[in-house]
Amino acid sequence: xxxxxxxxxxxxxxxxxxxxxxxxxxxxxxxxxxxxxxxxxxxxxxxxxxxxxxxxxxxxxxxxxxxxxxxxxxxxxxxxxxxxxxxxxxxxxxxxxxxxxxxxxxxxxxxxxxxxxxxxxxxxxxxxxxxxxxxxxxxxxxxxxxxxxxxxxxxxxxxxxxxx
Numbered sequence: 808x809x810x811x812x813x814x815x816x817x818x819x820x821x822x823x824x825x826x827x828x829x830x831x832x833x834x835x836x837x838x839x840x841x842x843x844x845x846x847x848x849x850x851x852x853x854x855x856x857x858x859x860x861x862x863x864x865x866x867x868x869x870x871x872x873x874x875x876x877x878x879x880x881x882x883x884x885x886x887x888x889x890x891x892x893x894x895x896x897x898x899x900x901x902x903x904x905x906x907x908x909x910x911x912x913x914x915x916x917x918x919x920x921x922x923x924x925x926x927x928x929x930x931x932x933x934x935x936x937x938x939x940x941x942x943x944x945x946x947x948x949x950x951x952x953x954x955x956x957x958x959x960x961x962x963x964x965x966x967x968x969x970x971x
Contacts, residue, residue, distance in 0.1 A: 814897070818904040822875055829871050830861035869909070869950065876905045880953075913951040921947050922960050926968065933969030937961060 837860040841851045863871070879902040886895035906912075913921075922944055929939045940961050948957060 814900050815904050818901040821901070822872065822905060822908075825875055826863060826868055826871050829867065830863055833863070833867075834861040836860075872905055872909055873950070876902060876909060879905065910950050912953070913948055918948065918952050918957065918960060922957070922964055926961075926964055931965055931968070934962060934965045937965055940965070 834855070837855065837858075838851060841854060846854070879898050882898045883895050883902065886892075886898060922940070925940050925943045925947070929936065929943065931937075931940050937958075941958065944957055944961060945954065
């Protein structure tokens with residue numbers, strides 16, 4: 808990059824490598840599946856040429872980006888616990904670059920309203936009903952809210968409801 812932003816350049820290189828790795832992994836899984844089904848080499852090659860499993864669609868790329876963002880968040884937590892502020896700062900910069908390519912995250916107020924509505928719809932009474940609430944909330948907030956954040960909010964609301 809001509810701007811000299813090496814951190815952004817390196818992060819984008821890591822992300823592109825992860826996307827390519829995902830394509831290779833999908834191709835390998837397809838080959839293994841076809842081999843297990845007893846397909847011969849020509850049948851496997853024709854299937855791969857027709858279906859192109861290594862080409863990722865936008866949802867698959869988005870999934871890779873989300874995994875990379877989660878890895879950075881986990882690294883930030885680990886580096887902070889290990890008293891490594893410089894490494895945590897580097898990971899935060901990488902996370903900011905990755906998040907610029909992800910859909911905007913849902914606000915806390917919007918997330919809270921979805922959780923309240925789903926809790927009311929399911930009739931959840933306490934923390935043991937988390938299994939009823941979580942799948943529905945995650946389906947509505949897919950790609951727009953962190954799973955840990957959702958789980959924390961659902962757990963807090965269900966405990967609050969059980970206590971009242």
